[in-house]
Amino acid sequence: MTLSRRAALAAPALLLPALLRPSRAGAQGAYPSRPVRVVVPFTPAGTTDVAARIVSERLQSRLGQPFTVENRAGAGGNSGSDLVAKGEADGYLLLMQTVSSGAINYTLYGDRMPYRPDDLTEVGLVIRVPNVIFVTNSLPVRTLRELVAYAKANPGKLNIGSSGVGTSLHVTGELLKMEAGIQMSHVPFRGAGPMMAEVMSGRVEVAVDNLPSAIGHIRDGRLRALAVTTASRTPALPDCPTTAEEGYPGVEATGWFGFQAPGRTPRPIVEKLGAEIDAIVKEPATKARLADLGGMMPGLTPDGGTSPAAFTAFVRTEIAKWGDVVRRSGATVE
Template sequence: MEGLSRRAATALAFAGLAASRPASAQEAWPSRPVRLVIPFTPAGTTDLVGRLAAERLSARLGQQVVVENRPGAGGNVGAESVARAEADGHTLLLTTIGTGAINFAVYGDKMPYKPSDLAAVGLLVKVPNVLMVANGLPARTVGELVALSKSRPGGLNYGSAGIGSSPHVCTELFNIMTGARMTHVPYRGSAPMLTELMAERLEVGMDNIPSSLAFIKEGKLRAVATTGAKRSPVLPEVPTLDEAGVKGFEATAWFGVLAPDGTPRAVMERLGREVDAVAREPAFRARIEPLGGDLPGLKPDGGTSPETFEAFLAAERRKWLEVAQRSGAKVE
């Protein structure tokens, strides 16, 4: 009986130790629904990519991935909320080129979080931009557009989805590389900019392909060039800027997943594998590719990983910081 009592006491002691540990150390991840913060309003390319990713990740993780739209300050409101969240793998950020790179260049010391506050998980998709002109503008090629901008007093006006957006800094890079004289007119999103461009109250526009594709296909806008390294399969007749004579030009919008810094290594490794798998999934690609989206292409086999995404983020931050400094693009 005495031996049995000792065994019982030992068992009780171990049970007490287990009970004193934090719940997160005892439970397999994910132990509850995962929150994916999309730092922009519903609708639009960012929301589409985020919701598709949440759907596919839910199936792979065995827990629902719940989307939460938290817009504001060019995506900084939502991104900061994830940077300050508990680092347990249950809160993630659907990052964009803005929240992951451009904002650090154009917001400067107004940024509410640092790059090191968020850890790279993986890149989901790249989406080229498209340079467009109003149908009434007498320019059908990149060369004609640049020449027209230089010949007109005051140059031309171009629109984007807002200050610090991918189309904004992408067009500023175009101005730097070509000497084009075009002044930025920021809008609150792509929709109002496209409306003004189709009404010919705006001369030039730059936008993500998905939100402009239907208008281009319907002949309501004229596409001059795309910004990726190769022609877009959904606009095969439109040359890249590199092909159109702006040699070496490559700039795309992109979307990926970040987690709060300090998220456990095992969780990050699992997340990285699952995001890589989603980016390759036929079900995901079947929804993205018809809109002009492309695979990440960070690894030799075309996929993504936390390490390759971190290197990609660092390169993008350097690139857009230089563009912002040379163009003067900043949020006042």
């Protein structure tokens, strides 16, 4: 038998595995064909968790597979984010990213940061939210100006809580101390839930949180809101003044929450998920749920929505912005 004849006879056997194996395009076209994990890098009950569950519920309904939320808190959001950054890039592992672990921490942690921006790829921004400065009801202050006066009269006696080192809440507190010239001891927690429990008990006097996770307690009177950190008041809490109205325009901060995936996730999957998230955030019912929590539309595209490319450009801008804030405020990992 000549070599060419042997090759011809062997060809069908060599081709059979390839014919039986699904093509990459076919596999992507069928996505998702099994459950998808959504990692939240903070504890339950915070804004990150709430937003992730709202959108995951809709993704599950629209795509026909479970999108299961899994809380992996630690290191200011870095632990859960690193899990995804180093995870399987097949579309079945997603991250609900935040301004802290998605922008602030790159400067705050420096060489200790376990992942870099290129280790993750942006899928879609879900909401942007104000931060809110609030106090325990037993503290005898009702405005931000009164809090500053109280802190100056009682230097070093107040604690200010956040949901973790490196969060926008931590940095907002540092900005307030810097702009107002006051001393308060930062107390980081492993999420918004434990932090708010301590403020409501009076063991921590002051705190900063994203409005969506704090607004229920504020509306019920369990916490006293002093100011939101956006340029204008939020319709979700219309009687609460801004930090600028209270005399501190430099204390401006907006939290954001969006989906990322491991950096090498196939582009067709990223684009498909991005289109689904864009559609979800524009749904009237979803918009109403997020707005009631104090959330604002992504606003990255001309129609107010989101896309993977627009979210990537936004994240790069945020990394630069918050890097400058960290350096100016002198915030450190405690």
